[in-house]
Amino acid sequence: MQLTTNDHPVDQAPERFGELEPANDLLSDPRALRAAMDEQGYLFFRALLAEDTVLAARHEVLLKYAILGEVDDRGSVDEAIAGDRRAVPVANLRAFSDSVRNGAAYMAVTDAPEVLAVHEALLGGDVRSFDMRWPRFVRPGEGCGFHCDGPYMNRGTSRIFSSWIPLGRVDRHEGALMLLENSHRSERLHQGYLRADADRDGLQWLDADPVVVQEQYGSRWLSTDFRPGDVLCFGMHMLHGALDNRSTTGRCRLSSDSRYQRVDEPADPRWNGADFEGHGGSRVFYPGLGQWNNDDFQDEWKDVDEFGRLLLRSEPT
Template structure:
């Protein structure tokens, strides 16, 4: 099997270190079983859970926007999502661009899909409120995402939140699939201090390098080859990262993360409201374009000027 990397680090490919996500499709109608699985594993993976056409329409909508700013090469079919290096990135209002992707009508049909809301409602046991902010991702060749839990980034209101990672089209493991660290006996102890932190207040960086993290936790990274329609739902204390995109055809990886909590629970003000402030008004969610350990969120959040133009920091 092809050597996999995450954050530029070669993973240990031995089956004792790298395994397959458990598919919970067979229990998708059984709420008690799903809740137990979430409590035990920290995630629920459901194949073909969403309508493929709804996901594919969101894919097309987002890729077209990336093509407009020159990040996707339209000499190939749009669906091939081939990366184009000569983009207009420096001339674009990234704040407006990111908002147009995040608020796209086809994309919203995925993150607000009634089956997805129903799943979170069953897991949480009440009426659900999706976060107003959403995280659509475009990962260029070579790009991935560092090791972290969502808790420190999202839980100022409540920690009863689930994240759903949704591939917007095929995302195989060599194209930058998400991976989850299997829960083991050391999980709670090793994460105790980390989960008490607040990413903004404590200037949090990634949890560690993927190889050392696995060694420390003494479990396995779990991943799979994802298809349009699959959903991977996980908890705030679930350790995860993305594999580096090694597509041989320069295919960019398109995926989404969205969050859901009980409507009756307090909200994290960073991610909710008509214009969520996120990590600051001068920062735009635009992952990639380098790797710096996520210092000041810069792996995922880019500083922009008052016209929304990218500020290059050296």
């Protein structure tokens, strides 16, 4: 199938598009993990987590989405087939988002000992996950723009890693994450984009065309067909985005991204603390344009009223 991102075709020729290389054989060697992270800017692990742990999180999250009508529960909610979203405009999305992010089964994935151990090896000490976690429900037709995480996470320490974790099977044509090989070394990114603060500087996604972006900042796009238990860890300078979800069966993509830093370093107040600020204002993390015409902060954040209900910019389409 022709893969797309941001509605643009991805060139799948071998010199333009490749597979993520698993690093499971380095797991018992912290020094080798650090060297591999320095060299390639990412570490990809197959089956790092027990499949049952991940599928329990998937079930927990999808049941909550089913309450909003986002998932069709006439079959198994675990199939994640898109629903009619009927309840989204009337629901308290602030409470919904809190509930998903703080679910016990979901947190058992983001804070799994196996995930923390990889970050401890990378950071050389005790680590913590950010208080904010980013569970993503990506409907057919949706994806994610190109960016690096640094400018969004850099107000505490710069020594942070992200882990992207599929909550279930995510085949490449159903919205898998992709990284731009060698982009973590891009001088152009280091001289400009990576010096920004996403909120202060009102950062937007980089160019939507994957061919333009790869010519400017790196070499091949890398992705794979992800399986439950896989974990993709990468640094703040790695340019990434997502393939569009082109499911032909209405299947939504469920994944999580979370950040990790050492416990003894300052934390970014946007994402840490009892009442973290996020991107300011009265907004909730609810990715996707849906039919709500509300594309605040790169489609991911939605303005809500005092009852946590969506503030629509125009009538739903």
